[in-house]
Amino acid sequence: xxxxARVYADPSLDLDEFERLPxxxxxxxxxxxxxVRSLGRCSAVSKRFNSLVYLVNDVYLKIDxxxxxxxxxxxxxxxxxxxxxxxxxxxxxxILSTLLKPFHNLRSTNGGNKAIVPQLSHHSPAQVLKNFAxxxxxxxELPAGEVATEEGVLLKWxxxxxxxxxxxxxxxxxxxxxxxxFSEHESPVEDSGSIPDSFYTNGGLKLRVVWTINxxxxxxxxxxxxxxxxxxxPTLKSLVLADADGQGTLNMGVEQLKEFREKPLIxxxxxxxxxxxxxxxxxxxSPYLDLPGGMALQGxxxxxxxxxxxxxxxxxxxxxxxxxxxxxxxxxxxKAAAKSLMKRRTYLLEMNGANHKPDMVKVETEExxxxxxxxxxxxx
Numbered sequence: 139x140x141x142x143a144r145v146y147a148d149p150s151l152d153l154d155e156f157e158r159l160p161x162x163x164x165x166x167x168x169x170x171x172x173x174v175r176s177l178g179r180c181s182a183v184s185k186r187f188n189s190l191v192y193l194v195n196d197v198y199l200k201i202d203x204x205x206x207x208x209x210x211x212x213x214x215x216x217x218x219x220x221x222x223x224x225x226x227x228x229x230x231x232x233i234l235s236t237l238l239k240p241f242h243n244l245r246s247t248n249g250g251n252k253a254i255v256p257q258l259s260h261h262s263p264a265q266v267l268k269n270f271a272x273x274x275x276x277x278x279e280l281p282a283g284e285v286a287t288e289e290g291v292l293l294k295w296x297x298x299x300x301x302x303x304x305x306x307x308x309x310x311x312x313x314x315x316x317x318x319x320f321s322e323h324e325s326p327v328e329d330s331g332s333i334p335d336s337f338y339t340n341g342g343l344k345l346r347v348v349w350t351i352n353x354x355x356x357x358x359x360x361x362x363x364x365x366x367x368x369x370x371x372p373t374l375k376s377l378v379l380a381d382a383d384g385q386g387t388l389n390m391g392v393e394q395l396k397e398f399r400e401k402p403l404i405x406x407x408x409x410x411x412x413x414x415x416x417x418x419x420x421x422x423x424s425p426y427l428d429l430p431g432g433m434a435l436q437g438x439x440x441x442x443x444x445x446x447x448x449x450x451x452x453x454x455x456x457x458x459x460x461x462x463x464x465x466x467x468x469x470x471x472x473k474a475a476a477k478s479l480m481k482r483r484t485y486l487l488e489m490n491g492a493n494h495k496p497d498m499v500k501v502e503t504e505e506x507x508x509x510x511x512x513x514x515x516x517x518x
Contacts, residue, residue, distance in 0.1 A: 157186075165190055172198040172277075174266065195274040195373075199263055200382075202281055264366035275376045276367070283385025284356040285349070290314070292435065293349055295386045296467035297357040300397035302404065303414050305444060305460065307467045308353050309476055310346070312437035317428060332483060333423050342437065346421065350441050350489075353386065359411040360388045368398055387467075416446045419487040422479045429471040440464075440479040446488070 156164075168191055171177055181191040263278060287293050290313050297306040337343055360379045368374060374395055380387040390398065406413040420442045427438035442464060461480070468476055 161186075161190060165193055168194045169196045172196045174199045174270075192269050193272050194270065195272055197267065197270055197273050197275070198277045198279070199267065200279045201263070262366070263363075264370060267367060268370060271371075272373055273371050274373055276371070276374060277378045277380070280379070280381040282383050283381045284359070285352045285385060287349075293353070293385060294468060294472060295353040295357065296389065297353075297361075297387070298389050298391075298394065298463060299357070299361045299412070300390070300394040301401035302412055303354075303357065303361075303417070303443070303445065304394065305463045306354065306357060306442070307464050307476070308350055308439075308441040308443075309468060309472060309479075310349050310437075310439050311427070311435035312345075313435070314429075315434050315436065317432050317434040333485060334425065337423065346423075346439050346441065349439075350419065350443070354414050354443070355411065356386055357388055358406065358414050359409075360386075361412045362403070362405065362410055364388075364390075365403065368395060372399075414489075417443050417489045418446050419443050419489055421485045421487060422482040423485070424479060424482055427475055427478060430474050431471055433471060435475060438475060438479060440476055440482075443489070 164187075168177060168180065171180065172194070174197060177191045177194065177197075181188045267273065267276075283293075285293060285295075291310065292312075292314050293308070293310040295306065295308040298304045364377065364379065368377070368390075375392050377390040377395065378387060404413045405411070422440045424438045425436065427435045429435055442460065444460065464476060464480065465473065467473075
């Protein structure tokens, strides 16, 4: 008769191999995780994880729910329409009400079970991030862009802020299509290199002005919302506030964050957003533009914006920096499209910063303005 086999516990199986990793390695892993929701879950695993989660340098906060505002409007393109007034005047309130269930696992750093955000619907992103005291690189993602457009319209913008706007570029088109097959000598749209007269009479210029105004409102509203976050996180070196559908992105780097902390932010009298100063706008337009990948863009437009008070606007150094910002603003086929539009003739507009209204009368080519400056210099 064979003896019965005895089962013994293997002591090596009781060891947690992860516990053998030094804190520095665990922290590197948490930095790769970045997502606040996932970090919150990690903090609930153990006291060790709870003590390390809030030391991360890289944080990603995704806001995945926005309250819908009902209501129709007569003119969806008008910035004064009821829909646009409601969207932008209530944007701050909407963001404060967007944080729902994603962060219910977040726990305080004292090792207790008290949640950091006991009632999430009443807390802002700044309050969700308050326990992350060592954040250097922060990315916040909204569920969708704020600028409403008609179906088929392409609109993207990117803005760089310090205490106020420093650079902004807006790229758009009225329609994206599969590129049709034309013969070698056939052009899909007549293009002389200049903006056609119909652009001014059929609402083309008005539409681009609306795109510009609404994109600036969206950017300056986002910037205003960042005040408490920047104030509570002096370690920040990079901050990005974008949206999931890729419509708009606001960037702040080391120098911009430093300026933000040193100079007072001027709020717009109209609503809770940063006031945009009087600015110079450069518009480049092509009725038809080929895109990589067999696509084509109709009514392709590139608008660049810089404050009028920028004393270096005429220097080669500033021009190079501005071009670098524009070329780095978009990715994929849109980057190639922006480079192509930069070769087009430039048309100049000016915008009054108090009311975000471009001067519709002063629309001239950059070449004409340079010629006027040259004539003035010769006369002197």
